[in-house]
Amino acid sequence: MNPSANGWIDKFGSLVKYHDGRYTSFDILFEDLNSWGFVYGINTGFPDFITPEHEFSEDEKAKINLLTALYFTLKIAQPQTDFQDFLEKIFQFYETLEVNKVSFLGKLFSGSKTSSKLEKILDSRVYLEDNIISKTFNSSITNSLLFIDVLLFKRYLMHAKGIKKHAQRLEYLAINITYHALNSKRKNKKDKKLAQLLASSLTFIDGDSQKFDNSYRNQLLTNDDLWEKRYLLKLACLTVWEDGSLEFMESEFIQILGKDLQLDAHTIKNSLAHVSNFINSNKETIPFLQDQNMAIKFYDSMSRLVNRLILRNKKRLLKELSGSAELVSLLSKSTVRDLTKEEKKKVQTQLLDIFKSIPSLAIFLLPGGAILLPIFIKLIPTLLPSAFDENRVENEE
Template identity: 65%
Template sequence: MNPSASGWINKFGSLVEKERDRYSSFDTLYRDLRSTGFVYGINMGIPQFIVAEHKLSEDECAKINLLNALYSTYTLETSKTDFKAFLEEIFRFYKELEIGHISLLSKILTGSQTAAHLEKLIDSRVSLGDNLISKTFNSIITNSLLFIDVLLFKRYLCNSINIREQAQLVEYLTINITYHALSSKEKNKSDERLAQLFASSLTFIEIDSQNFDGSYREKLLENRSEIENRYFLDVACLAVWEDKSLEYQESEFIFGLGKDLKLAEEDILNSLEEIKIFFIKNSKTIPFLKDTNLAIQFYDNMSKMVNKLILRNSKRLQKELSESKELVYLISKSTLKDLTPEEKKKVQNQLIDIFKSIPSLAIFILPGGAVLLPIFIKLIPKLLPSSFDENRVEK
């Protein structure tokens, strides 16, 4: 399954039909979503029954996890498994929340199928940036508060009245809990990036309107569902454990919050243990923990994007390259020594001709797209016959 290509939602629907009994309760679903990082807003894995064609990026994992969480919530709350009925319900849900407006152009391009529209909507929910520049210069591009959609959908299926007001309240509580959890410790750069990530992910409230004076506790003490309270506690644990330690003041905050949320001490200890395990397993790859300068960040992000484009279009690229022997020769030559200015110009012109024939590579022919060509040329030898690269080390 490829969540970056059209039709992936219908593909998910065909796969999930064989996995109808995988979650016996919302508790088992929650634990699975927490283990993949979806609850924390850091998507490091996907459900085991999904087999990806290629290594997935964080935003692609987030798409799969969000759809899986929403569909599983639907089946648990309604005892229905009709995937088409679910799609119609989830689309109505997002309309009630007044988000994900789809432009007329998008409607024309995707047709009248609800699944096609929903692909666009989910993409807009998952990605914080809607253009190349924002994604390039910000390594954190995935909405960290997507689990709130799941909590709201659960409420919506029971009572759809005032669902947007509920969305505003849950976001308000989440961002306040995060702020006060971070304030219970000595802040570092990772804390600042985490706070920025959560603030950037807000949909229903404005961060500038928050005063963080502690008045949120009155709302927090109101009667809320246990699963919402567990989410609030896990978010707080994420904030305090990010530096891989738990000081006395931080511990006092977590246990005090857990008590306010009417959670048992066992549940509090479990939340702390789960976030500890998650960080031990994923700390080297969690985006907001990486401290790189802007140039390295730009190169890394563009390399990932170009690499994904190459992998997704490898067969078509191989076909196009096979029809241009001179281009193959020049690219192969570039892996061994520098090309002359004339040769470089030939490579650029011929590559752009190829990109014109593959729509998903249109980014290369946009103004400024030529800056990506060196990255492309560095990665493209993977598609060429080994005889063209004498220094290739086969894995």
């Protein structure tokens, strides 16, 4: 399955139907979403019934996990619902939340099927920005508060009235808790990155207009939803985490928050322990823990973008490359030696002709798009090896 290509939701539907009985309670589903990092907004895993066509990026994992979470939330509540009914219900849900707005380009390249329109909506939920240029320059591009969508959908299935207002309330609590959690500890660079990521993930409220006083605690005391409480506690634990710090496990802020949420000591202790284990197991891949210099960050961000564009347009690119033996030969040569100035010019000209025929690769034709070409040339033989197998120039050393 390729979550960056059109039709991935229908493909998901064809796979998930064989696993409809996997989750009999939200508790079990929550534990899996937790282990995949989805609850924390840090997607490191995904369901084992999904077979990737390529190594998934974090945003692709986020899309799969979001759809999985929404689907099984509905199946737990309404076991007889089929996949098409699920798609319609999810579409209505996002329509009620007024987040079903798709960009002009999204409308241009999406079909009329509910699943096609939903693909664009999920894209807009996963990505922090709605244009491809801004995604290029963000090192952390995925919405870190996606689990709120799942909590809202769970509530929506019971009573849809007032769901938008409740969404605002949940985000208000989330951003206040993270703000006060950060202020409860000695801040570092990682904390600033996390705060920026969480603030940029807000959808239903304006983070800049919030008053960060203790009044949020009054709303915590009146919240009777167990899963919202557990989520807010997890978010706080993530925020106060410190590598190898005993103070983390004994955080006074977490203990007070746990009491406000009316959660028992065992739940609080387990949340702290799970966050610590999760981060220690995945710290090499968690974006906000990375401290790269700007040049590396810029290159990595653009590489991820080009990687995604190649995989998203895999079939079209293979078709175009199959009709250009000279280009394939030159790209193959570029993997083992530097091309001459004349060869580089030929590659650039022929690639630009291909980009003109594939609308979603139009970014390469925009002013400044040429800086992405070297990355494209470097990645394409690796990502589309079938186009080069017969023409690859082997290293003669």
